[in-house]
Amino acid sequence: MKNIRNFCIIAHIDHGKSTLADRLLEDTKTIGSRDMQAQVLDDMDLEREKGITIKSHAIQINYPYKGEEYILNLIDTPGHVDFSYEVSRALAACEGALLLVDASQGIQAQTISNLYLAIDNNLTIIPVINKIDMDGAMIPEVTDQIVDLIGCKPEEILHASGKSGIGIFEILAAIIARIPAPKGDPQAPLQALIFDSVFNSFRGIIIYYRIMNGTITKGQKVKFIATGQEYDATEIGVLKLGMEAKNHVGCGDVGYIITGIKNAKEVKVGDTLTQSGSMVERINGFEEVKPMVFAGIFPVETDAFEELRDCMEKLQLNDASLTFELETSQALGFGFRCGFLGLLHMEIIQERLEREFNQTVITTVPNVSFIAYTTRKEKIIVNNPAEMPDGTKLDRIEEPYIKAQIITQSDYIGNIMTLCLGKRGNLLNQSYITPTRVELTFEMPLTEIVFDFYDKLKSQTRGYASFDYHPIGYRDADIVRMDIMLNGEKVDALGSLIHRSRAQDFGRKLCEKLKELLTRQQFQISIQAAIGAKVIARENISAMRKDVTAKCYGGDISRKRKLLEKQKEGKKRMRQIGNVEIPQEAFLAVLKLD
Amino acid sequence: MAGIYIHIPFCKQACHYCNFHFSTTQHLLPRMIAAIAKETELRKTYLTETVDTIYFGGGTPSILNSSDIGLLLSKCKQVFNVNPNAEITLEANPDDITEEKLIEWKQIGINRFSLGIQSFVDTELQWMNRSHNAQQAKDCIELIKKYFDNFSIDLIFGSQLLTNGQWQENINIALSFNPPHLSCYALTVEHKTTLGKKVEKNIVTDIDTEKQAQQFEILMQQLKDANYNHYEISNYAKAGFESKHNSSYWQGKHYLGLGPSAHSFNGLSRSWNISNNALYVAAIESNQSVLETETLTPTQQINEYIMISLRTSSGIDLNVVEERWSKEVCDKIVSLSASWITTNHLVLHNKKLQLTQLGKLFADGIASDLFL
Ligand SMILES: Nc1nc2c(ncn2[C@@H]2O[C@H](COP(=O)(O)OP(=O)(O)OP(=O)(O)O)[C@@H](O)[C@H]2O)c(=O)[nH]1
Ligand code: SF4
Ligand SMILES: [Mg+2]
Numbered sequence: 001m002k003n004i005r006n007f008c009i010i011a012h013i014d015h016g017k018s019t020l021a022d023r024l025l026e027d028t029k030t031i032g033s034r035d036m037q038a039q040v041l042d043d044m045d046l047e048r049e050k051g052i053t054i055k056s057h058a059i060q061i062n063y064p065y066k067g068e069e070y071i072l073n074l075i076d077t078p079g080h081v082d083f084s085y086e087v088s089r090a091l092a093a094c095e096g097a098l099l100l101v102d103a104s105q106g107i108q109a110q111t112i113s114n115l116y117l118a119i120d121n122n123l124t125i126i127p128v129i130n131k132i133d134m135d136g137a138m139i140p141e142v143t144d145q146i147v148d149l150i151g152c153k154p155e156e157i158l159h160a161s162g163k164s165g166i167g168i169f170e171i172l173a174a175i176i177a178r179i180p181a182p183k184g185d186p187q188a189p190l191q192a193l194i195f196d197s198v199f200n201s202f203r204g205i206i207i208y209y210r211i212m213n214g215t216i217t218k219g220q221k222v223k224f225i226a227t228g229q230e231y232d233a234t235e236i237g238v239l240k241l242g243m244e245a246k247n248h249v250g251c252g253d254v255g256y257i258i259t260g261i262k263n264a265k266e267v268k269v270g271d272t273l274t275q276s277g278s279m280v281e282r283i284n285g286f287e288e289v290k291p292m293v294f295a296g297i298f299p300v301e302t303d304a305f306e307e308l309r310d311c312m313e314k315l316q317l318n319d320a321s322l323t324f325e326l327e328t329s330q331a332l333g334f335g336f337r338c339g340f341l342g343l344l345h346m347e348i349i350q351e352r353l354e355r356e357f358n359q360t361v362i363t364t365v366p367n368v369s370f371i372a373y374t375t376r377k378e379k380i381i382v383n384n385p386a387e388m389p390d391g392t393k394l395d396r397i398e399e400p401y402i403k404a405q406i407i408t409q410s411d412y413i414g415n416i417m418t419l420c421l422g423k424r425g426n427l428l429n430q431s432y433i434t435p436t437r438v439e440l441t442f443e444m445p446l447t448e449i450v451f452d453f454y455d456k457l458k459s460q461t462r463g464y465a466s467f468d469y470h471p472i473g474y475r476d477a478d479i480v481r482m483d484i485m486l487n488g489e490k491v492d493a494l495g496s497l498i499h500r501s502r503a504q505d506f507g508r509k510l511c512e513k514l515k516e517l518l519t520r521q522q523f524q525i526s527i528q529a530a531i532g533a534k535v536i537a538r539e540n541i542s543a544m545r546k547d548v549t550a551k552c553y554g555g556d557i558s559r560k561r562k563l564l565e566k567q568k569e570g571k572k573r574m575r576q577i578g579n580v581e582i583p584q585e586a587f588l589a590v591l592k593l594d
Numbered sequence: 595m596a597g598i599y600i601h602i603p604f605c606k607q608a609c610h611y612c613n614f615h616f617s618t619t620q621h622l623l624p625r626m627i628a629a630i631a632k633e634t635e636l637r638k639t640y641l642t643e644t645v646d647t648i649y650f651g652g653g654t655p656s657i658l659n660s661s662d663i664g665l666l667l668s669k670c671k672q673v674f675n676v677n678p679n680a681e682i683t684l685e686a687n688p689d690d691i692t693e694e695k696l697i698e699w700k701q702i703g704i705n706r707f708s709l710g711i712q713s714f715v716d717t718e719l720q721w722m723n724r725s726h727n728a729q730q731a732k733d734c735i736e737l738i739k740k741y742f743d744n745f746s747i748d749l750i751f752g753s754q755l756l757t758n759g760q761w762q763e764n765i766n767i768a769l770s771f772n773p774p775h776l777s778c779y780a781l782t783v784e785h786k787t788t789l790g791k792k793v794e795k796n797i798v799t800d801i802d803t804e805k806q807a808q809q810f811e812i813l814m815q816q817l818k819d820a821n822y823n824h825y826e827i828s829n830y831a832k833a834g835f836e837s838k839h840n841s842s843y844w845q846g847k848h849y850l851g852l853g854p855s856a857h858s859f860n861g862l863s864r865s866w867n868i869s870n871n872a873l874y875v876a877a878i879e880s881n882q883s884v885l886e887t888e889t890l891t892p893t894q895q896i897n898e899y900i901m902i903s904l905r906t907s908s909g910i911d912l913n914v915v916e917e918r919w920s921k922e923v924c925d926k927i928v929s930l931s932a933s934w935i936t937t938n939h940l941v942l943h944n945k946k947l948q949l950t951q952l953g954k955l956f957a958d959g960i961a962s963d964l965f966l
Contacts, residue, residue, distance in 0.1 A: 522937075522956070545807035548957040550779035550828050552905055553843055554599055554857040558864050558888060561898050564962035571962070 001252045002181045006073045008090045011100035012108035013079030016130045018042055018053050020162035021076045027168045028063045031241055041076045046351055053078040054348055056090040058254055060238045065176055073254040079110055082342035085289050085321035088117055089195045093210035096124040096179030103129050103137035107145045109407050109468035124179045127152055133161040182252030189278040190214035194271045199314040204262045209273055210254050218247045221276035226268050230276050231259035264313035269320040289321045291339025293450050294383040295346055296327050296364035298335030300573045305334040311357035322349055331493040331575050337384050364493045365590045368447045371398040371474055385495035388481045391532055398474035400446040407439050408465035415460040423448035482507055485528040489578040493587055507537035513589040520544035525580055596643040597842045598670055601853030602655040603871050610723045613784035615855035615869040616653040622871050627662045629878040630853045634669045640850045645676045647839035649683045656686035660698035667703055681706055681838040688734040689726040696741045707738055707745040714767045718755045735771045746775035752806030753781045754799055761809045765816045774835035778813055779828050780806050807955055827905040827957055844902045863889040893966050896923060901961040909948030930964045
C-alpha cells in the first residue's frame with residue numbers, strides 16, 4: 001500500500017489536463033503508441049467532438065521508481081463548471097491533486113474553485129505551470145499568482161508542457177515524493193467508496209470504487225450499504241485503458257467490480273461497498289448535487305415514456321449530477337422534470353440520451369428553482385412554471401441568488417460592469433490580483449446567468465474573463481409567469497417564469513422566434529404571449545397555400561422520396577396543441593433568443 | 595413494357611433557374627455521343643422487356659444534328675427489342691427548330707416533341723436567360739404542327755416577374771395552338787443556380803407562394819375548361835395524348851437511363867450515372883461503371899408508390915397496394931388518409947385515393963403523411 005498514489009488532475013477549463021494525462025500515460029508506457037491519440041482519456045464521442053472533458057476518467061499507471069514498483073491511480077477531471085460534481089467525486093478517491101495553471105492564462109476562476117474543493121478534501125496539492133512551450137507563457141507572473149493563492153514556495157511549482165512532453169518525469173517524482181500513500185487497514189472489513197458507475201448492456205452495471213479499508217477478492221460476496229443487498233463479485237479488476245481483471249484489488253487502490261446487476265436502482269454513486277455480513281459504516285459519500293436549472297425532458301413518441309425512464313436511470317449511473325422526477329404536460333404527455341448543473345450539462349444529457357440510448361427527446365424551456373409563498377403562508381418550491389400558484393393566491397416569490405467571481409484584465413472592467421448591472425447584479429468587491437488582473441465579485445440572480453451570461457461575458461471581454469459562481473440563498477423577486485398561446489390555446493410546455501421588467505421584451509422576442517420556427521399550416525396561426533389575461537406580444541403566421549413540387553420524373557423520385565420521408569420523421573416529432581403542430585425546436589426557442 | 599431515357603448534357607446557355615445536369619461547352623460532344631452509344635451496349639442486360647418509349651431529354655437534345663440522334667436511336671434498336679410503334683420523344687428548344695431539321699427528325703423516327711417554351715413574355719424569357727424569344731416560340735409551334743400531331747408545350751408559372759394576368763395570357767396563347775399536351779411547372783428556386791444565388795443574396799425576392807398557388811388554380815381551371823385531362827400534377831393532355839414515357843415513371847415500369855446523370859429503375863433498385871461529362875466519357879471509354887445503385891426496402895417501395903401515384907389522376911389504387919404488399923399496408927394508408935379526407939383534400943372513390951382540386955396544392959405534405 002505504501003507504493004500506491006491516488007491523484008487527480010484539476011484545473012480551469014482547457015488548461016491542458018487531458019493532454020498532460022496523455023504524456024503521463026505515454027511516458028510510463030501505460031498506453032502504447034498504437035492506442036495513443038490526443039486526449040486519449042476523452043473517449044466519449046461527445047468529448048472528442050466538443051474538445052472538452054465531460055466525465056472524470058480513472059486509469060492506473062505502473063511506474064518503477066528508484067528500484068520500487070509504484071501504482072499511480074490517475075483521475076483526469078473536467079474543467080467546465082457544469083461538471084464540477086465530477087471533480088468533487090474524483091477528489092474523494094484521492095490523496096493528492098495536480099493543479100494545472102496555463103502559463104499563458106494564469107489563474108482563472110475554476111482554478112480557484114477546484115483548488116478549494118481539493119483543500120476541503122485535505123488533498124496534497126502539487127502546483128504545475130503547464131503549457132510552458134507557448135509563446136505567451138508568463139512563467140514569473142503565474143508563479144507569483146500561484147504563490148499568492150496557495151501559499152507555497154516558488155520552488156515547489158513544477159513547470160510542464162503536456163504538448164511538448166516537458167517536465168513529465170519531474171511530475172511523476174513529485175507525485176511519489178509529495179502525495180501520501182493511502183491510509184487504511186488491509187485487514188479490516190471491506191469498505192470502498194463508489195465514486196462512479198456505468199451501465200453496460202452486455203455486462204450489467206460496472207461500478208468504480210476506491211478501497212478505504214480491507215481488500216476485495218474475486219468471487220466473494222459484497223454488500224451495498226445503502227440498500228443492504230448482497231451480490232457476488234463476479235469480476236473485479238483495475239482500470240487500464242480498458243478494464244483489466246484481477247483476483248484481488250488491495251486496500252487503497254482504485255478498481256471496478258461487476259456483479260451482474262442490471263437494474264439501475266440497485267446502485268447509487270456515493271454508496272459504500274462492504275463484504276457480506278459486515279457492519280462497517282457508510283463512508284461519508286458526496287454532497288447532494290444542487291441542480292441549477294430545471295427543464296422538462298419528454299419522449300418524442302408519447303408511448304416511449306417507460307423506456308425513457310429506464311434510460312434515464314441508466315444514464316444517471318454514469319452522471320450522478322442528473323436528477324429527475326415525473327412531470328406531466330398537456331402538450332407533451334408524460335416526461336421528467338430534470339435538474340441540471342447548467343445549460344451545457346442539459347445539452348450533454350440530451351445528446352447522451354440520443355447517442356447512447358437511442359432516445360429522441362423534447363427538452364422544454366429551462367428555469368431556475370423559485371420559492372412561492374401563498375397568502376395562506378404555504379411555501380411552494382417551483383421548479384416548473386405550471387407549479388406557480390395563481391396570482392390571487394400568491395403572496396410573494398423568491399428567486400435564488402449567486403455570488404459570482406469574475407477574473408479579468410482591468411481593461412474589461414467597464415464592459416463587465418455594464419453586463420452585470422444589466423443582469424440585475426450588484427458589485428460586492430473588486431480586488432487586484434496583479435496590477436493588470438482583477439477579480440470582481442457580484443451578487444446576481446441565478447436566472448440571469450444560466451442562459452446566455454457566459455457567452456456574453458466571453459464576447460464582452462474577447463475571451464479574457466473567467467467566471468465561477470456559488471448559490472447564496474433566496475431573495476424576494478418580482479417574477480411572473482408568461483404563457484404562450486397558439487390560436488388561443490395555452491401551451492404549457494412553452495410557459496416561462498421571468499422577471500416582470502423583462503417580460504415584455506422577452507415575450508416579443510419569443511413570439512418572433514416562434515414565428516420562425518413554427519411551420520406554416522393550412523390555416524392562419526396566431527401566437528400570443530400573455531401574463532394572466534393580458535396579452536403582451538403577438539405574431540401571426542399566414543396560412544400555407546401550396547406544398548407541392550413541380551417535377552417528378554426518373555431522377556427526381558429517390559430524392560423526393562427521401563425528402564418527404566424526412567418530413568414525415570419531422571412531423572412525428574411534432575406535438576399538436578389544438579390544431580397547431582409544434583416542431584420540437586420550438587420548445588427550445590427560448591434558448592435561441594438573443 | 596419498358597422505357598429508355600437518353601440524357602444529352604449540353605445547352606447553349608444556362609437558364610437561371612435550371613439545376614439539371616448540362617454543360618455549356620460542347621467540345622466533348624462527339625465523344626459523348628460515342629460514349630452513350632457504347633453505354634447502350636454495355637447495359638444491354640438491364641432491360642429484358644420490349645421497349646415502348648424512348649425519350650431524349652437534357653440538357654437540350656435539339657442541339658444535336660439528326661445523324662447523332664439517328665445513331666443513338668439505331669443503337670437502341672439494335673441492342674433492345676424496340677416496339678415499331680414506340681413513342682419516341684425529343685425535347686427541343688424553339689431556337690433550334692428549323693423546317694429542315696424537323697423533316698430529318700421525322701425521317702429518323704422521332705414522333706413526339708416536348709417544346710421548351712416556358713413563357714410568351716419576352717421580359718420574362720430574358721430574365722430566365724432563355725435562348726429564345728416569344729416570337730420564336732410561336733413560330734416553332736406553328737412549324738411543329740405542320741409535321742407532328744403529338745407534341746407538348748412546357749410552361750413555367752409563378753416566377754417573380756409573372757403576373758396573374760400574364761399567366762392567363764400565356765395559357766391562352768398556348769391553347770390557341772390547340773396542343774395535345776401541356777407540362778406546366780411552378781418555378782422552383784434551386785440551390786446553386788444563378789437564381790438561387792440571387793435569392794440567397796436578396797438581389798431577387800423569394801418566390802411568392804400565394805401567387806404560385808393562385809396561378810396553379812388559374813391553370814387548373816383554364817385547362818379544365820379547355821377539356822384537358824389533368825393526369826399528373828404538372829401534366830395535362832387531350833384524351834389519348836398522355837405522355838407514355840413519363841407515365842411509365844409513374845406506373846412503376848422499368849426504364850434504362852443512358853448518359854451522364856441519367857437514372858434507371860428495374861423494379862427493385864434505382865441507379866444513376868455520374869453527373870459529370872468528362873468523368874462519364876472517360877469511364878465509359880475505358881469500360882468502367884459510372885453507376886451508383888440504391889436498393890429499395892419494401893417500405894421505400896411503398897412510399898414511392900404512394901408519392902408517385904398520388905400525383906396522378908388515378909391516384910393510389912388500394913387494390914394494387916393490397917395485391918403488391920398487404921391488407922395491413924392498405925389499412926394503414928386508409929387510416930392515415932382519414933383527416934385529409936375530412937378536410938376535402940382527398941377522396942376515396944372505388945378503392946382509389948385521389949387528390950381533390952384543393953389536395954393538388956398540397957400533394958407533397960399529403961404524400962409524406964401517408965408514408966409508412
Ligand atoms: N501549446 C500547448 N497547448 C496545449 C498544451 N496542453 C494542452 N494544450 C492545448 O490546449 C487545449 C486544451 O487541452 P486539453 O488537454 O483538452 O485541456 P483540458 O484541461 O483537459 O480541458 P477540459 O477537460 O475540457 O477542461 C487543446 O487544444 C490542447 O492541444 C501544452 O502543453 N502546450
Ligand atoms: S432549362 Fe433546359 S435549356 Fe435551360 S439550362 Fe436547363 S436544360 Fe438547358
Ligand atoms: Mg480534459
